[in-house]
Amino acid sequence: GQNIDQPTEMTATEGAIVQINCTYQTSGFNGLFWYQQHAGEAPTFLSYNVLDGLEEKGRFSSFLSRSKGYSYLLLKELQMKDSASYLCAVEDSNYQLIWGAGTKLIIKP
Amino acid sequence: IAGITQAPTSQILAAGRRMTLRCTQDMRHNAMYWYRQDLGLGLRLIHYSNTAGTTGKGEVPDGYSVSRANTDDFPLTLASAVPSQTSVYFCASRRTEGTEAFFGQGTRLTVV
Numbered sequence: 393g394q395n396i397d398q399p400t401e402m403t404a405t406e407g408a409i410v411q412i413n414c415t416y417q418t419s420g421f422n423g424l425f426w427y428q429q430h431a432g433e434a435p436t437f438l439s440y441n442v443l444d445g446l447e448e449k450g451r452f453s454s455f456l457s458r459s460k461g462y463s464y465l466l467l468k469e470l471q472m473k474d475s476a477s478y479l480c481a482v483e484d485s486n487y488q489l490i491w492g493a494g495t496k497l498i499i500k501p
Numbered sequence: 502i503a504g505i506t507q508a509p510t511s512q513i514l515a516a517g518r519r520m521t522l523r524c525t526q527d528m529r530h531n532a533m534y535w536y537r538q539d540l541g542l543g544l545r546l547i548h549y550s551n552t553a554g555t556t557g558k559g560e561v562p563d564g565y566s567v568s569r570a571n572t573d574d575f576p577l578t579l580a581s582a583v584p585s586q587t588s589v590y591f592c593a594s595r596r597t598e599g600t601e602a603f604f605g606q607g608t609r610l611t612v613v
Contacts (some may be wrong), residue, residue, distance in 0.1 A: 489546075
């Protein structure tokens with residue numbers, strides 16, 4: 393079967409750095425997406441990795457290792473507005489998106 | 502403003518009733534999706550359409566049907582609603598594989 397694993401919940405302090413991990417086992421791999429979802433809202437796109445390595449976009453970076461079936465989302469200089477759920481999704485060999493259950497990130501002052 | 506729109510935003514429905522959730526996008530995206538999101542389970546794919554005129558079943562299709570008569574519209578129908586279909590439903594679209602998906606604002610459906 394196909395499986396995406398993320399921690400259920402994480403807590404971090406405003407101004408700090410947090411790393412949210414995602415491991416996957418899927419039927420093929422055509423790319424990995426990270427989305428942010430605030431409570432009661434729709435998911436919004438953050439990043440896309442298809443090759444190994446680090447993609448940086450402002451305060452957010454995403455890393456991929458295809459050989460290890462592993463990705464992480466790194467959030468720097470945390471702000472209270474970063475409190476949200478972060479969803480990892482893998483595009484499989486059929487180009488379907490397989491979603492993790494999401495990681496709820498709680499930011500404390 | 503270009504985007505993807507769902508209607509209604511919320512609905513309380515009696516069990517056994519038929520209901521259609523509407524989804525329209527104006528980005529000319531080929532692929533469209535219907536997901537349900539339940540606490541602790543993440544997004545689960547109900548049905549999808551890779552292009553107008555074609556549809557496919559996702560992970561949890563039972564009790565739901567879709568149609569894709571044109572590029573813009575992708576309605577989801579519950580033929581006879583049951584309480585287990587209480588959920589938040591998201592419609593999404595994307596241009597093609599390997600591109601980001603855009604989501605509608607969601608429909609909160611309660612079946613009583």
